[in-house]
Amino acid sequence: MINLTIIDRDGGSRPVEIPEGINLSLMEVLKASEYDILATCGGMALCATCHVQVIKGPEEYFTATDTELDVLDTLPYAPPASRLACQIRITEDMDGMVFKLVGEE
Amino acid sequence: MEQITTDICIIGAGPVGLFAVFEAGLLKMRCHLIDVLPQVGGQLSEIYPHKPIYDIPGYPDVTAQQLVDNLMVQIAPFHPTFSLGERVENLQRNDDGSYNIITNDGTTVHCQVVVIAGGLGCFEPRKPEIDRLTDFEGKGVAYMVKNPEHFRNKKVVLAGGGDSALDWAVFLSNVAERVTLVHRGDTFRGAPDSAEKVFELAREGKIDLILKSNVVALTGEDRLQEITLLDRDQQVSHIEADHLIPLFGLSPKLGPIADWGLNIDRSAIAVNTVDYSTNIERIYAIGDINTYPGKLKLILCGFHEGALMAQSAFKYVYPEQKLSFKYTTVYGVSAF
Numbered sequence: 001m002i003n004l005t006i007i008d009r010d011g012g013s014r015p016v017e018i019p020e021g022i023n024l025s026l027m028e029v030l031k032a033s034e035y036d037i038l039a040t041c042g043g044m045a046l047c048a049t050c051h052v053q054v055i056k057g058p059e060e061y062f063t064a065t066d067t068e069l070d071v072l073d074t075l076p077y078a079p080p081a082s083r084l085a086c087q088i089r090i091t092e093d094m095d096g097m098v099f100k101l102v103g104e105e
Numbered sequence: 106m107e108q109i110t111t112d113i114c115i116i117g118a119g120p121v122g123l124f125a126v127f128e129a130g131l132l133k134m135r136c137h138l139i140d141v142l143p144q145v146g147g148q149l150s151e152i153y154p155h156k157p158i159y160d161i162p163g164y165p166d167v168t169a170q171q172l173v174d175n176l177m178v179q180i181a182p183f184h185p186t187f188s189l190g191e192r193v194e195n196l197q198r199n200d201d202g203s204y205n206i207i208t209n210d211g212t213t214v215h216c217q218v219v220v221i222a223g224g225l226g227c228f229e230p231r232k233p234e235i236d237r238l239t240d241f242e243g244k245g246v247a248y249m250v251k252n253p254e255h256f257r258n259k260k261v262v263l264a265g266g267g268d269s270a271l272d273w274a275v276f277l278s279n280v281a282e283r284v285t286l287v288h289r290g291d292t293f294r295g296a297p298d299s300a301e302k303v304f305e306l307a308r309e310g311k312i313d314l315i316l317k318s319n320v321v322a323l324t325g326e327d328r329l330q331e332i333t334l335l336d337r338d339q340q341v342s343h344i345e346a347d348h349l350i351p352l353f354g355l356s357p358k359l360g361p362i363a364d365w366g367l368n369i370d371r372s373a374i375a376v377n378t379v380d381y382s383t384n385i386e387r388i389y390a391i392g393d394i395n396t397y398p399g400k401l402k403l404i405l406c407g408f409h410e411g412a413l414m415a416q417s418a419f420k421y422v423y424p425e426q427k428l429s430f431k432y433t434t435v436y437g438v439s440a441f
Contacts (some may be wrong), residue, residue, distance in 0.1 A: 038372075040225050040357055042402075046152050049356065073294045074267035076233030076319075076353045 002092060006035065007055065007100040018090055026052070026099070027086035035101065043086040048075055048103070050085040057097035061088070077103065106211035109186065111137040112422045114206050114216035116193050116362070119147020121392030121407030122222035123176040123185075128415035130183030131433065133441060134422045137214050139206070141227045143190040146173035148224055151355070162405060172404075182440030188212050192227055194361050202387060202421070218418040221374060221383075221390040222407070225357035233264065233351050236322035236333075245329025246349050250277075258282045260345055262332050264320050265352035266290055271299035273352065278312045285313040285344060287320055287334060313344075323349065370396050380417030381410045387421050389414045 002020060007013040016033050018024075024032075027039050027050040040047035045067045054061050062081045064072055072078045082102065088094075113129050115122045118140035126136045144150050149169035157166040167175070191208035196219065198204055206214045230248030232238060238246060250256070250273055261281040263270050266288040274286040286303065293300035307314035315334060322333040332346045359372055368375040368384045373396035376382060381389050391414050392407035400406075419428045 036371075038225060038357065040148065041152055044153055044156060047356070048354075070294050073290055074265065074354050076231060076264075076289075076351070078289070 002090060002095045004029075004094065004096075005056075005098040006030065006033070007098065008035070009101050013098075020092055022090055024090050025086050026050075026088040026090060027084070029090060030085055030101075037085070037101065039086065041086075045071055045084050045087050048072065048084060051075070051078070051102040052083055052085045053079050053100040053102050054081040054083055055098040055100050058093055061094070061097065075103065106213065107188070109137050109188075109212065109214045111135050111186065111214060111216050113137075113218045113220055113418060114139065114204070114214045115220045115222055116140075116206070117147060117222035117224055117392070117394070118142075118145040118187065118189065119222060119224045119392065120149055120172060120176055120404050121224075121411055122147070122220070123173070123180055124408045125220055125222060125391060125411035125414065126180040126183055126185045127176075128412045129418070130180065130441070131431070131438065132415055132419050132422075132428070134218075134415065134418065135185075135441075136183070137186045137188070137216065139188045139191055139193055139208060139212075139214065141190070141192045141229075145177065145187065145189065146170065148228075148357075149173050151228060158404070160403065160405060182438055184441070188214070192360065196365050204387065217387065217421045219388045220411075220414060220418070221362060221388065221394055222392045222411075223359075223362065223390075223394040225393055226362075226372070227358055227360040228355040229358050229360070230351070231353040231356045233320070233353055235320050235351070238323060238351075241323050241325060241329045241349070244327065245325065245347060246323070246351070248351060250350065253277060253280050256281045256348055259347040261285070261348045261350065262287060262320070262344065262346045263350050263352060264288075266293055266295070267352065267354060268295040268299060269354075270352040271295045271303050273350065274312055275299060275302050275306065278306050283313070284311075285315060285346070287315045287318055289317070289319055291316045318342075320349065320351070373400075379413075381414045382417060387418075389418065 002018045004016045038049035040049045048071045064083050068084045068087050072082050112134040113136045115138045118138040129136050154170035159166050191210045194209050195207040203217050260283045262285045264287045278284045306312045318334045318336040321335045324331045332344050334342045374390040376390050376395045378397045381391050391410035393402045
């Protein structure tokens, strides 16, 4: 199992358990776990409605890709270590990571 | 104020709303479409026009915009009418069961049936967190540039770092008395040409470029007068401004539809899968905006929902007639 901790917009946090080998993005996992995210564009890194902040985890997860930055840059607010959950594939090295939901519901 | 009379008023001109015109047209029902965006196509045209779609039956791949263009050709025989760039505000039920739909521009559409094909909702400008922002809406704060002349010889502050912020900064530099562009970052990832032009205008002193800063508060008596900025080092500064235009893209909201008494389940409208009708008679919901057990947000599912909706809506448009199902392969497509 891959264990993540998700901090909701209201500050409350809860664990999310994901089976290994699941071929999903973090956005899809968040939606499946009933988090209130729109994911308007369905995972194309275009709408920024799956905006998250990396709080804890391996170094490489703290930096957004170019595709993500194109969108994050247009937002009124984006804290450091902002990512689009749709661009993060769930892998085993993510075990123990902490993410915080950012921005609009 | 425009008055329109039609059979079916479709809210949302995305792919599902457009195809519903075809299915309604086969049954001789006329349609009027309303969309808040200035063009048809919904999120396909607005968010991902160049992305290929692979799950439209009969098209191994088609770009989003191509699909929208093709749908427009397909429904042309039925002469749909459009109110684009307008937002639906009110729904009035008449004594005979028909409805009047009223937009923010005062357009009134009288129809027998309402079809909500609103996708994820109404695309509205993202509003940044700025103290007293909404107090000055219409009094100096606007989220889009409708008429550039409005800003002639005025002090205009643009906030944002995307293409539209860059493009309007360049354009308004020739119109406004002074243009200031405020951006949270220190680089622009928009079109390199536009970004270069903005830096060039800033070097020439034709615009003020304020980087690594955010607009945090607005002040003024009756109208906007001054803007407060906060930079990354937490330094506060003030600039005089007649107008602030925050340009942070669009995001979908359910909007006034949420107050119509429809059964809403997690930002989606609950429907009966027999005909995609809602809990209110003569109001249907199709495409991404509806929900039911097993719902898949796919364009092809929305097309199917539109077909069933049209068969059901027929009884309200032609209460005296009996509906007989006809194949286009047998009867063709009779325009009207």
